[in-house]
Amino acid sequence: MAYRQYTSCVQPINFVGATVVGYTYLLGILGLIAAAFIAAYAVPGGSSLIYTLPILIALFIALIIFLLWWLYDRLICLGGVVCAIGLVEGHNHPPDLTKAGDDDYTINIFLAGGPTDIARPKQEFWDGPLGDLVAEQPAILQIGLHYGQNGSDLNHMKMLHCEFEGSGIRNMLIWANLTLAILIAALVLLLAAGPIGYIIATILWILAALLGLGEIASYFNPLDVGSPSDVDHNKGEINRGDLVIVKGDWIYDSLHVGWNEMHAVHDCQVILRGLNFEDPWPADIGMGLGLDTPDRVKAAVKFWCDMLNNATIAQTNGNRDDPAQNWVVHPAIDGCSKVFIP
Structure with missing residues (x-):
């Protein structure tokens, strides 16, 4: 199955997020001032x-x-698509009404080879074989952004936060664009079309209000929430204590005080289920692989990452595109000749 992604990241040198947010509120204030002038002078x-x-x-x-x-x-690119193996500490099911329409499904994982006790100092997590994924990145510090130093922000610098994207914010943008167009049309009709314009403008106003009610309803029953099933319908539930391999975009999320994430997750597979956090990392996770030394952790990540990449290539560029598979009744009757592509 293909993953879903509605966001994109920017390179650190191109990040202007704080300025954009400032302009957002400045534009809102200027708009309110303009509205006051229109109300006072345009149509007394x-x-x-x-x-x-x-x-x-x-x-x-x-x-x-x-x-x-x-x-x-909002998201800052750190290093393209990466893979990691880790132990699931927890997950969040959408909808979460505290996230203002953001309906991504999230998991937090302790990275293989590192500590699994959140109380340990952050440096111990960073010193693990995969610790660079959660450690402070010079490219982020150089543009004046920061990382969390306490509370949940600090915890996110010890675990890798991974997000399966939902469509909530994208849907909200579609709704906002449509509603804006209706409101502008209503204002134009009200100013230029006389009594008939007033009637039509009122109808458009009611339509905009109904769209607003629909958007509010989507908070409680989102249309396309993020889910691990986006990448594998047969995966089942991801639970605390599952050992997983995840692949996705490695980014810094500037909305918070600051931490690194995998966002969006491109692929996720459960390797083992029901591990204990107090136990050492297993020496046998199948296929001759283990997580009991830094070198074996890196070898296991490479093996699994190559497997995921090969599966993706097979799905997008493999047999599905082979002319020999282009048949309806039976390949012996209406199939095409097999073509070998070097």
Whole structure:
């Protein structure tokens, strides 16, 4: 199965997230000022829509800019697609109403070869064979961003946070764009089309309100939440204590005080289930692989990562695209000749 991804990351040198967020609120303030002028001078004594439509238009413009930042500028690229093996500490099922429409499914993993006790100092986690994935990155520090030093932010620097993307924020952006277009059309009709324009503008206002109710409802029942089943329908539930191999984009999430993530997860497979956090990393995880030394951890990650990459190549460029498989009745009747591609 193909993973879903609605976000993209930017290179550290191109990151302007803080500026974009500042402009978002500045634009909202300027829009409110413009709305006041329109209400006071454009149509004195006019409909209450004259007062509310410009304000809503300004707020929706600000919201759209913020959502664009969330999807396309918030995440900072660290090193492309990476693989990691780790022990699942916990997971979060969407919807989580505290995340304002973000319906990604998340897991946190202790990286193989490192500590599995969250109380240990962060440096011990960074010194593990895969510790660079959660450690502070010079490229992030050089552009003036920071990493968490306490609480849950610090915990995210000891475990790798992995996200299977849902469509919640993308859907919200679609809703905001559509609603903005309706509000602008309503304002134009109200200002230029007389009594008939007022009637149509009122209808559009009601339509925008109904769209808003639909968006609120999606918080409680999201359309396409993130799920590990996006990459494998046969995976089943991922539980605390499962040993997993994950592959995805390695990024820094600037929305928080700061930590590294795998976002979005491209692939995830459960290697073993029900391990104990107090036990040492297993010396046998199958196929002659183990996690009991740093070298064996790196060898296991390479083996599994190569397996995932080969599976992806087979799915996207393999037999499915072979002309010999292009048949409907039976390959002996309406199949094509096999073509060998060097």
